[in-house]
Amino acid sequence: MSGELSTAQVADYLGVKTQTVYAYVSRGVLAPLRRDPGVGSVFALADVQALGRGRSGRRGARATSDDVRTAITQVGPGGLAYRGHDVRGLAGASTFEEVRDLLTGVPAAAGPPDAVLDAVMAALPPGARLLDRLKHAVLVAGAEDLGRHDRSPEAFATAGARSLSAMVAAVGAGTPAGAGGDRERTAVALAAYLGLPADLVDLALVLLADHDLAVSTTAVRVAVSAGADGYSALLAGLAAADSPQHVGASVQALDWLRGAVEDPRGALAAALADGPPPGFGHVVYTEVDPRAQLLLDRVLPEAGDDLREAVSLLESELAERRGWVLSVDLALAALMLAHDLPRDAGSAIFACARTAGWTAHAIEELAEPGMRFRLRGVYTGPRAG
Incomplete structure:
Protein backbone atom coordinates (compact mmCIF):
# COMPACT_ATOMS: atom_id res chain seq x y z
CA MET A 1 0.00 0.00 0.00
CA ARG A 55 -9.75 3.25 17.51
CA SER A 56 -12.31 0.60 16.75
CA GLY A 57 -11.51 0.19 13.07
CA ARG A 58 -11.24 -3.23 11.48
CA ARG A 59 -7.51 -3.50 12.09
CA GLY A 60 -7.53 -1.67 15.41
CA ALA A 61 -10.43 -3.37 17.18
CA ARG A 62 -8.88 -4.76 20.34
CA ALA A 63 -8.96 -4.08 24.04
CA THR A 64 -5.80 -2.47 25.41
CA SER A 65 -4.38 -1.72 28.82
CA ASP A 66 -5.34 1.91 28.15
CA ASP A 67 -9.07 1.15 28.12
CA VAL A 68 -11.00 2.76 30.98
CA ARG A 69 -13.89 0.62 32.16
CA THR A 70 -16.91 2.63 33.29
CA ALA A 71 -20.50 1.92 34.29
CA ILE A 72 -21.67 5.52 33.93
CA THR A 73 -22.51 6.43 30.33
CA GLN A 74 -22.91 4.43 27.14
CA VAL A 75 -22.69 6.11 23.75
CA GLY A 76 -23.14 4.64 20.28
CA PRO A 77 -23.69 5.67 16.65
CA GLY A 78 -27.18 6.96 17.47
CA GLY A 79 -27.74 6.48 21.18
CA LEU A 80 -26.86 7.84 24.63
CA ALA A 81 -27.74 6.27 27.98
CA TYR A 82 -26.91 7.13 31.59
CA ARG A 83 -26.46 4.00 33.73
CA GLY A 84 -28.75 2.05 31.42
CA HIS A 85 -31.40 4.78 31.12
CA ASP A 86 -31.87 6.06 27.56
CA VAL A 87 -31.55 9.83 27.47
CA ARG A 88 -34.71 9.98 25.37
CA GLY A 89 -36.65 8.76 28.38
CA LEU A 90 -34.88 11.05 30.84
CA ALA A 91 -35.12 14.28 28.82
CA GLY A 92 -38.20 16.23 29.82
CA ALA A 93 -39.14 13.68 32.48
CA SER A 94 -36.30 14.11 34.99
CA THR A 95 -34.75 17.22 36.48
CA PHE A 96 -31.05 17.86 36.14
CA GLU A 97 -30.56 17.19 39.85
CA GLU A 98 -32.25 13.79 39.50
CA VAL A 99 -30.00 12.91 36.58
CA ARG A 100 -26.92 14.14 38.46
CA ASP A 101 -27.81 11.84 41.38
CA LEU A 102 -28.35 8.97 38.94
CA LEU A 103 -24.90 9.53 37.44
CA THR A 104 -22.99 9.99 40.69
CA GLY A 105 -24.94 7.49 42.79
CA VAL A 106 -24.43 9.83 45.74
CA PRO A 107 -27.08 12.53 46.38
CA ALA A 108 -25.62 15.88 47.39
CA ALA A 109 -26.84 19.32 48.37
CA ALA A 110 -24.88 22.57 48.20
CA GLY A 111 -25.06 25.70 50.26
CA PRO A 112 -25.51 29.04 48.45
CA PRO A 113 -22.36 30.98 47.47
CA ASP A 114 -21.51 33.79 49.83
CA ALA A 115 -20.04 37.27 49.59
CA VAL A 116 -16.52 35.92 48.96
CA LEU A 117 -17.55 34.74 45.49
CA ASP A 118 -19.17 38.10 44.72
CA ALA A 119 -15.93 39.83 45.70
CA VAL A 120 -13.83 37.55 43.50
CA MET A 121 -16.13 38.07 40.51
CA ALA A 122 -16.00 41.82 41.03
CA ALA A 123 -12.19 41.74 41.15
CA LEU A 124 -11.86 40.08 37.74
CA PRO A 125 -11.00 42.40 34.84
CA PRO A 126 -13.95 43.87 32.95
CA GLY A 127 -14.98 41.54 30.15
CA ALA A 128 -13.40 38.47 31.76
CA ARG A 129 -14.21 35.35 29.79
CA LEU A 130 -16.99 33.08 31.01
CA LEU A 131 -14.70 30.07 31.49
CA ASP A 132 -12.33 32.20 33.56
CA ARG A 133 -15.22 33.21 35.82
CA LEU A 134 -16.25 29.58 36.18
CA LYS A 135 -12.73 28.48 37.11
CA HIS A 136 -12.51 31.16 39.79
CA ALA A 137 -15.90 30.09 41.10
CA VAL A 138 -14.63 26.53 41.62
CA LEU A 139 -11.49 27.86 43.31
CA VAL A 140 -13.61 29.83 45.77
CA ALA A 141 -15.91 26.89 46.44
CA GLY A 142 -12.91 24.68 47.19
CA ALA A 143 -11.14 27.22 49.37
CA GLU A 144 -14.23 27.56 51.57
CA ASP A 145 -14.77 23.82 52.03
CA LEU A 146 -13.02 22.55 55.18
CA GLY A 147 -13.48 19.00 53.94
CA ARG A 148 -12.06 19.48 50.48
CA HIS A 149 -9.28 16.92 51.03
CA ASP A 150 -11.71 14.19 52.08
CA ARG A 151 -11.47 11.65 49.25
CA SER A 152 -14.70 9.82 49.98
CA PRO A 153 -17.52 9.54 47.40
CA GLU A 154 -19.76 11.67 49.61
CA ALA A 155 -17.15 14.44 49.83
CA PHE A 156 -16.63 14.39 46.07
CA ALA A 157 -20.39 14.61 45.49
CA THR A 158 -20.47 17.63 47.81
CA ALA A 159 -17.55 19.20 45.94
CA GLY A 160 -19.41 18.80 42.66
CA ALA A 161 -22.62 20.32 44.00
CA ARG A 162 -20.85 23.22 45.71
CA SER A 163 -18.81 23.93 42.59
CA LEU A 164 -21.90 23.93 40.42
CA SER A 165 -23.70 26.31 42.76
CA ALA A 166 -20.76 28.71 42.59
CA MET A 167 -20.51 28.37 38.80
CA VAL A 168 -24.19 29.18 38.34
CA ALA A 169 -23.72 32.28 40.50
CA ALA A 170 -20.71 33.25 38.39
CA VAL A 171 -22.81 32.97 35.23
CA GLY A 172 -25.23 35.46 36.82
CA ALA A 173 -22.52 37.85 38.02
CA GLY A 174 -23.89 41.35 37.54
CA THR A 175 -27.51 40.15 37.38
CA PRO A 176 -29.87 42.00 39.76
CA ALA A 177 -30.14 40.39 43.19
CA GLY A 178 -32.77 37.71 43.43
CA ALA A 179 -32.87 37.01 39.71
CA GLY A 180 -31.37 33.57 40.20
CA GLY A 181 -34.36 32.12 41.97
CA ASP A 182 -34.06 28.82 43.84
CA ARG A 183 -30.36 27.93 43.89
CA GLU A 184 -31.16 24.30 44.67
CA ARG A 185 -32.64 24.04 41.19
CA THR A 186 -29.87 24.73 38.70
CA ALA A 187 -32.27 25.16 35.77
CA VAL A 188 -34.35 27.75 37.60
CA ALA A 189 -31.33 29.90 38.42
CA LEU A 190 -29.75 29.65 34.97
CA ALA A 191 -33.10 30.25 33.27
CA ALA A 192 -33.59 33.46 35.25
CA TYR A 193 -30.09 34.69 34.37
CA LEU A 194 -30.49 33.85 30.67
CA GLY A 195 -34.14 34.77 30.24
CA LEU A 196 -35.20 31.25 29.20
CA PRO A 197 -37.98 28.88 30.26
CA ALA A 198 -36.74 26.70 33.13
CA ASP A 199 -37.96 23.49 31.51
CA LEU A 200 -35.92 24.24 28.39
CA VAL A 201 -32.76 24.80 30.45
CA ASP A 202 -33.44 21.62 32.43
CA LEU A 203 -33.72 19.70 29.16
CA ALA A 204 -30.40 21.04 27.88
CA LEU A 205 -28.66 20.32 31.20
CA VAL A 206 -29.88 16.72 31.19
CA LEU A 207 -28.75 16.16 27.60
CA LEU A 208 -25.25 17.52 28.31
CA ALA A 209 -24.73 15.98 31.76
CA ASP A 210 -22.15 13.42 30.60
CA HIS A 211 -20.61 11.97 27.46
CA ASP A 212 -18.37 9.09 28.41
CA LEU A 213 -14.59 9.66 28.21
CA ALA A 214 -14.54 13.07 26.55
CA VAL A 215 -11.19 14.81 26.83
CA SER A 216 -12.30 16.92 29.80
CA THR A 217 -13.66 13.86 31.61
CA THR A 218 -10.39 12.04 31.01
CA ALA A 219 -8.56 15.01 32.55
CA VAL A 220 -10.77 14.73 35.64
CA ARG A 221 -10.02 11.04 36.03
CA VAL A 222 -6.28 11.58 35.58
CA ALA A 223 -6.33 14.26 38.29
CA VAL A 224 -8.25 12.00 40.69
CA SER A 225 -5.86 9.12 39.96
CA ALA A 226 -2.97 11.41 40.87
CA GLY A 227 -4.56 12.16 44.26
CA ALA A 228 -6.28 15.48 43.57
CA ASP A 229 -9.27 16.59 45.64
CA GLY A 230 -12.69 16.96 44.05
CA TYR A 231 -12.39 20.67 43.35
CA SER A 232 -8.97 20.38 41.73
CA ALA A 233 -10.28 17.52 39.58
CA LEU A 234 -13.16 19.68 38.38
CA LEU A 235 -10.71 22.46 37.58
CA ALA A 236 -8.75 19.98 35.46
CA GLY A 237 -11.95 19.23 33.59
CA LEU A 238 -12.73 22.91 33.08
CA ALA A 239 -9.20 23.57 31.82
CA ALA A 240 -9.43 20.77 29.26
CA ALA A 241 -12.92 21.88 28.25
CA ASP A 242 -11.84 25.50 27.72
CA SER A 243 -11.42 25.03 23.99
CA PRO A 244 -13.25 26.03 20.78
CA GLN A 245 -13.46 22.30 20.04
CA HIS A 246 -15.16 21.41 23.33
CA VAL A 247 -17.26 23.70 25.55
CA GLY A 248 -16.64 26.61 23.15
CA ALA A 249 -17.81 24.65 20.09
CA SER A 250 -21.31 26.12 20.30
CA VAL A 251 -19.80 29.60 19.86
CA GLN A 252 -18.19 28.53 16.59
CA ALA A 253 -21.46 26.94 15.51
CA LEU A 254 -23.39 30.09 16.41
CA ASP A 255 -21.16 32.33 14.33
CA TRP A 256 -21.53 29.99 11.35
CA LEU A 257 -25.28 29.45 11.77
CA ARG A 258 -25.98 33.17 11.96
CA GLY A 259 -24.63 33.62 8.43
CA ALA A 260 -26.23 30.37 7.26
CA VAL A 261 -29.68 31.61 8.25
CA GLU A 262 -29.18 34.68 6.06
CA ASP A 263 -28.04 32.58 3.08
CA PRO A 264 -28.76 28.86 3.56
CA ARG A 265 -27.97 27.87 -0.02
CA GLY A 266 -24.69 29.74 0.03
CA ALA A 267 -23.74 28.12 3.34
CA LEU A 268 -24.58 24.71 1.93
CA ALA A 269 -22.47 25.27 -1.18
CA ALA A 270 -19.51 26.44 0.91
CA ALA A 271 -19.78 23.46 3.23
CA LEU A 272 -19.89 20.99 0.35
CA ALA A 273 -16.76 22.58 -1.09
CA ASP A 274 -14.78 23.22 2.10
CA GLY A 275 -15.71 20.44 4.52
CA PRO A 276 -17.92 20.02 7.61
CA PRO A 277 -19.00 23.36 9.11
CA PRO A 278 -19.09 23.92 12.88
CA GLY A 279 -21.85 21.84 14.45
CA PHE A 280 -21.78 19.05 11.87
CA GLY A 281 -19.89 15.76 11.95
CA HIS A 282 -19.17 13.75 15.08
CA VAL A 283 -16.64 11.04 15.93
CA VAL A 284 -19.17 8.99 17.93
CA TYR A 285 -22.55 9.83 16.41
CA THR A 286 -22.36 8.61 12.82
CA GLU A 287 -26.15 8.07 12.57
CA VAL A 288 -27.78 10.74 14.75
CA ASP A 289 -26.87 12.83 17.78
CA PRO A 290 -29.87 12.21 20.07
CA ARG A 291 -28.98 15.23 22.19
CA ALA A 292 -29.25 17.52 19.16
CA GLN A 293 -32.54 16.07 17.99
CA LEU A 294 -34.19 16.29 21.41
CA LEU A 295 -33.06 19.88 21.89
CA LEU A 296 -34.07 20.95 18.38
CA ASP A 297 -37.49 19.34 18.84
CA ARG A 298 -38.00 21.74 21.74
CA VAL A 299 -36.37 24.83 20.20
CA LEU A 300 -37.39 24.93 16.53
CA PRO A 301 -41.22 24.90 16.86
CA GLU A 302 -40.98 28.24 18.66
CA ALA A 303 -38.23 29.68 16.44
CA GLY A 304 -38.61 32.01 13.49
CA ASP A 305 -39.29 30.62 10.01
CA ASP A 306 -35.84 31.59 8.71
CA LEU A 307 -33.98 29.67 11.42
CA ARG A 308 -36.27 26.67 11.24
CA GLU A 309 -36.05 26.38 7.46
CA ALA A 310 -32.29 26.90 7.37
CA VAL A 311 -31.61 24.19 9.96
CA SER A 312 -33.96 21.78 8.18
CA LEU A 313 -32.31 22.34 4.80
CA LEU A 314 -28.75 22.11 6.06
CA GLU A 315 -29.37 19.08 8.27
CA SER A 316 -31.01 17.03 5.51
CA GLU A 317 -28.64 18.01 2.70
CA LEU A 318 -25.39 17.60 4.63
CA ALA A 319 -26.51 14.26 6.06
CA GLU A 320 -27.60 12.91 2.68
CA ARG A 321 -24.70 14.24 0.61
CA ARG A 322 -21.80 13.86 3.05
CA GLY A 323 -23.06 11.86 6.02
CA TRP A 324 -22.32 14.74 8.39
CA VAL A 325 -24.51 14.40 11.45
CA LEU A 326 -25.87 17.57 13.05
CA SER A 327 -24.41 17.75 16.57
CA VAL A 328 -25.57 19.22 19.86
CA ASP A 329 -23.25 22.21 19.29
CA LEU A 330 -25.44 23.30 16.36
CA ALA A 331 -28.55 22.70 18.45
CA LEU A 332 -27.16 24.95 21.18
CA ALA A 333 -26.40 27.56 18.52
CA ALA A 334 -30.02 27.35 17.34
CA LEU A 335 -31.17 27.82 20.93
CA MET A 336 -29.04 30.95 21.27
CA LEU A 337 -30.26 32.39 17.98
CA ALA A 338 -33.91 31.61 18.68
CA HIS A 339 -33.77 33.42 22.03
CA ASP A 340 -31.20 36.10 21.14
CA LEU A 341 -28.79 34.98 23.86
CA PRO A 342 -25.17 36.08 24.46
CA ARG A 343 -22.50 34.18 22.49
CA ASP A 344 -21.28 32.32 25.59
CA ALA A 345 -24.71 31.18 26.81
CA GLY A 346 -24.29 27.76 25.25
CA SER A 347 -20.91 27.37 26.92
CA ALA A 348 -22.46 28.31 30.27
CA ILE A 349 -25.14 25.65 29.97
CA PHE A 350 -22.64 23.05 28.73
CA ALA A 351 -20.06 23.61 31.49
CA CYS A 352 -22.62 23.67 34.29
CA ALA A 353 -24.26 20.52 32.97
CA ARG A 354 -21.02 18.61 32.61
CA THR A 355 -20.17 19.03 36.30
CA ALA A 356 -22.55 16.09 36.85
CA GLY A 357 -20.56 13.76 34.61
CA TRP A 358 -17.21 15.03 35.85
CA THR A 359 -18.26 14.37 39.43
CA ALA A 360 -19.58 10.92 38.57
CA HIS A 361 -16.34 9.92 36.85
CA ALA A 362 -14.28 11.38 39.69
CA ILE A 363 -16.20 9.22 42.18
CA GLU A 364 -15.84 6.14 39.98
CA GLU A 365 -12.09 6.75 39.65
CA LEU A 366 -11.71 6.72 43.45
CA ALA A 367 -12.13 2.94 43.36
CA GLU A 368 -9.23 2.48 40.91
CA PRO A 369 -5.52 2.14 41.77
CA GLY A 370 -3.79 5.50 42.13
CA MET A 371 -1.42 6.84 39.47
CA ARG A 372 -2.66 4.35 36.90
CA PHE A 373 -2.51 6.81 34.00
CA ARG A 374 1.04 6.87 32.68
CA LEU A 375 1.65 7.39 28.99
CA ARG A 376 4.96 6.10 27.69
CA GLY A 377 6.85 8.52 25.49
CA VAL A 378 8.50 7.23 22.35
CA TYR A 379 11.72 9.25 22.24
CA THR A 380 12.55 10.65 18.78
CA GLY A 381 15.21 13.23 19.67
CA PRO A 382 19.01 13.06 19.36
CA ARG A 383 20.73 10.24 21.19
CA ALA A 384 23.22 10.90 23.99
CA GLY A 385 26.88 10.12 23.55
Missing part, protein backbone atom coordinates in the same frame (compact mmCIF):
# COMPACT_ATOMS: atom_id res chain seq x y z
CA SER A 2 1.31 3.47 -0.91
CA GLY A 3 2.09 6.14 1.64
CA GLU A 4 -1.05 8.13 0.79
CA LEU A 5 -4.71 7.12 0.96
CA SER A 6 -7.94 8.56 -0.42
CA THR A 7 -11.01 8.99 1.80
CA ALA A 8 -12.49 5.74 0.48
CA GLN A 9 -9.24 3.88 1.15
CA VAL A 10 -9.09 5.27 4.70
CA ALA A 11 -12.64 4.07 5.33
CA ASP A 12 -11.76 0.62 3.98
CA TYR A 13 -8.58 0.41 6.05
CA LEU A 14 -10.33 1.40 9.28
CA GLY A 15 -13.47 -0.60 8.55
CA VAL A 16 -15.77 2.43 8.89
CA LYS A 17 -18.10 4.41 6.66
CA THR A 18 -16.80 7.37 4.64
CA GLN A 19 -18.97 9.72 6.71
CA THR A 20 -17.09 8.54 9.77
CA VAL A 21 -13.85 9.62 8.12
CA TYR A 22 -15.43 13.02 7.46
CA ALA A 23 -16.35 13.18 11.15
CA TYR A 24 -12.75 12.37 12.13
CA VAL A 25 -11.57 15.29 9.99
CA SER A 26 -14.18 17.69 11.37
CA ARG A 27 -13.10 16.90 14.93
CA GLY A 28 -9.38 17.17 14.24
CA VAL A 29 -8.82 13.47 14.86
CA LEU A 30 -7.39 12.98 11.37
CA ALA A 31 -5.89 15.71 9.18
CA PRO A 32 -5.65 15.46 5.37
CA LEU A 33 -2.32 16.09 3.68
CA ARG A 34 -4.02 18.01 0.88
CA ARG A 35 -7.05 18.08 -1.38
CA ASP A 36 -6.55 16.86 -4.97
CA PRO A 37 -9.02 17.92 -7.72
CA GLY A 38 -11.22 15.01 -8.68
CA VAL A 39 -9.91 12.88 -5.81
CA GLY A 40 -10.75 14.84 -2.68
CA SER A 41 -8.80 14.61 0.55
CA VAL A 42 -5.57 12.64 0.67
CA PHE A 43 -4.24 11.23 3.95
CA ALA A 44 -0.86 9.98 5.16
CA LEU A 45 -0.81 6.21 5.62
CA ALA A 46 1.15 6.57 8.87
CA ASP A 47 -1.55 8.84 10.34
CA VAL A 48 -4.27 6.38 9.39
CA GLN A 49 -2.33 3.47 10.85
CA ALA A 50 -1.87 5.36 14.13
CA LEU A 51 -5.59 6.12 14.23
CA GLY A 52 -6.41 2.48 13.53
CA ARG A 53 -4.30 1.33 16.45
CA GLY A 54 -6.20 3.55 18.85
